Amino acid sequence: MYAPKNWCPRSWLLVAAILALFPAPADAGVLSAAHELSIEIFPAERRLSGENRITLQVGKSGRFSVFLRPTSRVRSLTWNNGETEYSVHGGEIRLTLPPETEGVLAVAYEGVFDDPYQARPPTMDNPGQGVLGTISSQGAFLLPGSGWYPMLRSPRQSFRVRIAAPAGMHAVTLGRLETFAVEEGRSITQWRVEQTTEGLPLCAGPYELRNGEADGIAIQTFFFPGTDELAPVYLRSSADHVRFYSELHGPYAFPKFAVVENFFPTGYGFPSFTLLGTEVLKLPFIPETSLRHEVAHCWWGNGVLVDYSRGNWSEGLTTYVADYLSRELESEEEAREYRIQVLRDFALLAKGKDFPLARFRSRTDPASRAVGYGKAMFVFHMARRQAGEDRFWEGLREVYAAKLFQEASWEDFAAAFFRSGVWDERERERFWRQWVDRSGGPILSLEGVDVSSVPGGWKIESILRQQGEPYDLSIPVVLETEGGQVESVLNVQENEHSFELVSEHRPTRLLIDPDHHVFRSLSPEELPATVNSIKGSEDLMGVLGSGWESLEPVLRALLVSLNQPQAPIVKEREARAEDLRRRDVLFFGTPDGRRGVPLPPDSLQLQGRAVPLEEVAGTRSLFITTTHPGGPAGAASFFIPQKGARVEILTEAVRKITHYGKYGVLVFDGSTVVERVVPEAVDSPLIVDLTGTGPRRVK
Ligand SMILES: [Zn+2]
Numbered sequence: 001m002y003a004p005k006n007w008c009p010r011s012w013l014l015v016a017a018i019l020a021l022f023p024a025p026a027d028a029g030v031l032s033a034a035h036e037l038s039i040e041i042f043p044a045e046r047r048l049s050g051e052n053r054i055t056l057q058v059g060k061s062g063r064f065s066v067f068l069r070p071t072s073r074v075r076s077l078t079w080n081n082g083e084t085e086y087s088v089h090g091g092e093i094r095l096t097l098p099p100e101t102e103g104v105l106a107v108a109y110e111g112v113f114d115d116p117y118q119a120r121p122p123t124m125d126n127p128g129q130g131v132l133g134t135i136s137s138q139g140a141f142l143l144p145g146s147g148w149y150p151m152l153r154s155p156r157q158s159f160r161v162r163i164a165a166p167a168g169m170h171a172v173t174l175g176r177l178e179t180f181a182v183e184e185g186r187s188i189t190q191w192r193v194e195q196t197t198e199g200l201p202l203c204a205g206p207y208e209l210r211n212g213e214a215d216g217i218a219i220q221t222f223f224f225p226g227t228d229e230l231a232p233v234y235l236r237s238s239a240d241h242v243r244f245y246s247e248l249h250g251p252y253a254f255p256k257f258a259v260v261e262n263f264f265p266t267g268y269g270f271p272s273f274t275l276l277g278t279e280v281l282k283l284p285f286i287p288e289t290s291l292r293h294e295v296a297h298c299w300w301g302n303g304v305l306v307d308y309s310r311g312n313w314s315e316g317l318t319t320y321v322a323d324y325l326s327r328e329l330e331s332e333e334e335a336r337e338y339r340i341q342v343l344r345d346f347a348l349l350a351k352g353k354d355f356p357l358a359r360f361r362s363r364t365d366p367a368s369r370a371v372g373y374g375k376a377m378f379v380f381h382m383a384r385r386q387a388g389e390d391r392f393w394e395g396l397r398e399v400y401a402a403k404l405f406q407e408a409s410w411e412d413f414a415a416a417f418f419r420s421g422v423w424d425e426r427e428r429e430r431f432w433r434q435w436v437d438r439s440g441g442p443i444l445s446l447e448g449v450d451v452s453s454v455p456g457g458w459k460i461e462s463i464l465r466q467q468g469e470p471y472d473l474s475i476p477v478v479l480e481t482e483g484g485q486v487e488s489v490l491n492v493q494e495n496e497h498s499f500e501l502v503s504e505h506r507p508t509r510l511l512i513d514p515d516h517h518v519f520r521s522l523s524p525e526e527l528p529a530t531v532n533s534i535k536g537s538e539d540l541m542g543v544l545g546s547g548w549e550s551l552e553p554v555l556r557a558l559l560v561s562l563n564q565p566q567a568p569i570v571k572e573r574e575a576r577a578e579d580l581r582r583r584d585v586l587f588f589g590t591p592d593g594r595r596g597v598p599l600p601p602d603s604l605q606l607q608g609r610a611v612p613l614e615e616v617a618g619t620r621s622l623f624i625t626t627t628h629p630g631g632p633a634g635a636a637s638f639f640i641p642q643k644g645a646r647v648e649i650l651t652e653a654v655r656k657i658t659h660y661g662k663y664g665v666l667v668f669d670g671s672t673v674v675e676r677v678v679p680e681a682v683d684s685p686l687i688v689d690l691t692g693t694g695p696r697r698v699k
Helices: 011-021 228-249 277-280 289-297 314-330 330-349 367-388 389-403 412-419 426-439 532-537 549-561 577-584 647-659
Strands: 030-042 045-057 063-067 074-078 085-089 092-096 101-110 131-137 139-142 156-166 169-170 176-181 186-196 202-205 210-215 218-221 257-264 266-270 275-276 444-454 458-467 473-481 482-494 496-503 507-513 540-544 568-571 586-589 601-604 609-612 621-627 635-641 665-669 672-676 688-689
Touching: 030 218, 074 218, 139 601, 156 169, 156 202, 202 257, 210 228, 218 228, 228 257, 228 277, 228 289, 228 314, 228 389, 257 277, 266 289, 266 621, 275 277, 275 289, 314 330, 314 367, 314 412, 330 367, 330 532, 367 389, 367 412, 367 426, 389 412, 389 586, 412 426, 426 609, 444 482, 444 688, 458 473, 458 507, 482 496, 532 586, 532 621, 532 635, 532 647, 540 549, 540 577, 540 621, 549 586, 549 647, 601 665, 621 647
Parallel strands: 030 156, 218 257, 257 275, 540 568, 540 586, 586 635
Antiparallel strands: 030 045, 045 101, 063 092, 074 101, 085 092, 131 139, 139 202, 156 186, 169 202, 176 186, 210 218, 266 275, 444 458, 458 496, 473 482, 473 507, 507 688, 601 609, 621 635, 621 665, 665 672
């Protein structure tokens, strides 16, 4: 099942980074700030007007700045109801107040928020679309970085926020809901935020409010009328997830958890609520996938904060305890499948664009996702296997308890996991340095396998080879024999590690890490051609088959959604044989076979039987990826449209393909995927077949 999971850019936190760009006063200008914020939204004019009365404890210097959207207009600004001097530079209001005093700073302002957004973006690789603030007749979406209220830097801040909007339009932000009402023809919502270190996001829309509960925590949905029927499912799942993680990691730290609908597709996880687009909410698997992930962020990323200067660990950990763990709870087979997929994604999508985890901030494309979510998730998996089950989960509880609402780094986790003395300081250092500070992963192969009979059984000698600077690895090894399986662990630190195994029974296969517990760079023969091969291609060419020229826009839409907008499109009859041989190819239509265009397979394996291609081609739309040795990703894909399908249906179908990264074959009825096939790996340099008539040498 495809799951557009992990839609949670933490980029809104970058507002902190944006604030840091402004010249900082010599000392903390403001020691604490209690905001009484009242705003009114005017959707038709895409405008809001507001007044913020901030009770301030002014610091030693008395100098500080307040930030608003640069295009905003300050209507008035007073200090203790009297005039005070200030200057406005872009969105920055600079003030000097009497030092070490307390008083009320009142700012009245208004601004227009009209960032463009796409109701149907071609991909969700950047789930925030870069939109900071927008107000429309459908609602409002305002990140803290949009400057929708007067922001300032202070270690302690609290808020009471009152939002007035046309009747029917209510608003959601952090904290606890105090009022949800209609007064004098206007909708009034009021929220109370006791204490926060971060800025406030605000969303507004035609919300219906539904209430649930999980061990005393308010669970809420804010859905549009057309989606409201889904509220019971979301309330129940949210409550389950909140209970699950409270049990696993420690008590939930916010006054509510809410699922909030947005009028354009986003995937945001804010402290205490998640914001999802209408189409996403309607996908049946979201309550168990994306929602679980967003709830887990209330512990990791929004509960324990990220020290971004050392790399964002929160997506890796959240993916591990949500997306991965839910598979593991299903079965070990599902968990193994997930790990293989992460390794394949990394090999295909991060190739040539890889970087160390220490440099991951947020996901902006498939490569950064393969690193910041996939590889990072694997690092936690390896830590768990190294530290041991109890120590790992206890370590997470310790970090959560000690670092709630404070920044943590990879080192904090390392310290917690290994405090028990399983490793010494040097080993701990090395483990985190090779996984967090280095890019890439180990490249491993088995060489010189030698089998000999010895008194009482068999001896197997081999070398595990690593390319490049060697990693320090504890890697499982499995020897299959006629009498069963022998498992052990190799501790490897060098480029060539010789090892020896003995077995009472005749050995049949030698396998290194067959269940994929160790992160590594897969070799090409371990990577069957899939949608992700095309997505990760560094040199892709679109080819329009003869007779399909009028559908070029559909092929273009497909390329854009596969994150390949720059790929050229040529017509089959104009394609150069050289290009067709040397580049990865995405072919639209059925090749005529004359110009050296790679050809799709003659038959497809569907539901366990080989179906001749001509039997399905035309009656269904097909997307088939096959190997193409000449191209850099070694892949050629074919989209063969269903006969007579309308352009809109085909466009809708091709836009879905990007979500089916691990598949080699997709069969569409109209725009619905009705069958899909995950291809098998062809071979592995870490598996050696030892069967034969007698002892033999395998090279
Ligand atoms: Zn996330």
